[in-house]
Amino acid sequence: MFLEQLNLQHFRNYIQEEIKFTNNKIILLGDNAQGKSNILESVELLSTLKSHRSTKDLELVYKDRFFGQIKATVQTKYADYDLSITIPTKGKKELKINQEKVKRNFDFLGLINTVLFSSLDIDLVRGAPEYRRNWVDNLLIQLEPIYYQLIKNYYHILKQRNALLKQIKKMGINTAEHLQQDLRAIELELWDKKLAEAGSRISRRRARVLNKIEPLAKFWHNQISNKTEKLIIRYAPNIYSENDSPESVQNAIKAEIEQKKTAEINLGNTLVGPHRDEIEFIINSDIARNYGSQGQQRTLVLALKLAELQLIEQIVGEPPLLLLDDVMAELDLNRQRQLLDSLGDRFQTIITTTHLNYFETNLLNQAQIIKVQGGKLYF
Incomplete structure (x- = not known):
């Protein structure tokens, strides 16, 4: 997989810029707040239709413009694609593949695969469970594009059920028994069923992908820690099920909903489902966070990112792009060397940095270096 060209129009702090990538290693050099990370964010959006830095499309559009646009040409093992995302300040994104509009978002996904390693990724270990759920979900979106629709549907159901609760x-119904005397009990029962069905699809996929990535992460963690630490990745779903079958998981969710219904009514909030899952990273029997x-x-985050690269390559059939956002300053020399040596020339890698002295001369001689200043690119 090779990103050949990227064009940004009214995106973040870029009015109009075009990059033609000529190398497998690209270094974006510049001071902080000049727009380096915005370039990586645009590639991330092409890959997952999501940004790890923002949930609001309005923030992606340059100042008072009506839309922002990202265009890219990517060469894959199977075909070449011209991709386009138009981001209006109001309304839905417009997606195009080879100049043809795409109606379903998940049809756009999977054409560019990426692994983003950011200085913010330390929150993957020590942050709230939401960070770890998002990490697994973003990985699944790339491996199974239909997951984009599944997770979107689950959160829609959750939103509707919470509104009903x-x-x-507000009506003053405070127990499950009192609820049975109200017509809303029937409506809530329908949302219970939908939540169980949608939740089962989410939790079963999360469990499967974590089982696949754990041995890869263990290998890299062993390498980086010089075999001094043992890593375990444990999926801790909100609901325990006897086995992984859809019926078993759905029944477990339904049973837990019934048990906690009074508490949910009193809180006006859903307490059961994969939106409350946890993923635990355990090092030498201790929870890492x-x-x-x-x-x-x-070391753990680096091992997870290398495992992501390997898993995507195994399943998709070709190496993903690697986006390194200001991480060299976060890693000591040994971990930097481990990372760069592990990459070799297989992965096209885009690196942001404020200084070139983080890199060895050999890498600098091979890399395409682009200076970034105030939303302008200098080659």
Whole structure:
């Protein structure tokens, strides 16, 4: 997989810029807040239709313009594609593949695969469970584009069910028994069923992908830590099921919903489902977010990112793009060397940095270096 060209129009702090990539290693050099990370963010959007930096499309559009646009040409093992995302300040994104409009978002996904390694990724270990759920979900979106629709549908159901629970709470109904005397009990039962069905699809896929990535992450963690630490990745779903069958998981969710219904009514909020899942990283029997040192946490994140690269390559059939956003300053020399040596020439890699002295001379001689200043690119 090779990103040949990227064109940004009214995106973030770019009015109109075009990059033609000529190398497998690209270094974006510039001071902070000049637009380096915005370039990586545009590639991330082409890959997952999501940004790790923003949930609001309005923030992606340059100042007072009506839309922003990202265009790219990518060469893959199977075909070449011209991709386009138009981001209006109001309304839905417009997606195009080879100048043809795409009606379903998940048909756009999977054409560019990426692994983003950011200085913010330390939150993957020590942050809230939401960071770890998002990490697994973004990986699944790339491996199974239909997952984009599944997770979107789940959160739509969750939103509707929460709205109904808030209505019920407002009416003064405070127990499951009192609810049975109200017509809204039938409506809530329908949302219960939908939540169980949609939740089963999410949790079963999360469990499967974590089972696949764990041995890869263990290998890299073993390498980087010089075999001094043992890593375990444990999926801790909100609902325990006897087995992985759809019926078993759905029944487990339904049973838990019934058990917690009074509490949900009193809170006006859904307490059951994969939106409350946890993924635990355990190092030498200790949960990394609570007991891991800063060095251990960085080693873990690096191992997870290398495992992501390997898993995507195995399943998709070709190497993804690697986006390194200001991580060299976060890694010591040993971890930098481990990372760069592991990449070799297989992965096209775009690196942002404020200084070139983080890199060895050999890499600098091979890399395409682009200076970034105030939303302008200098080659």
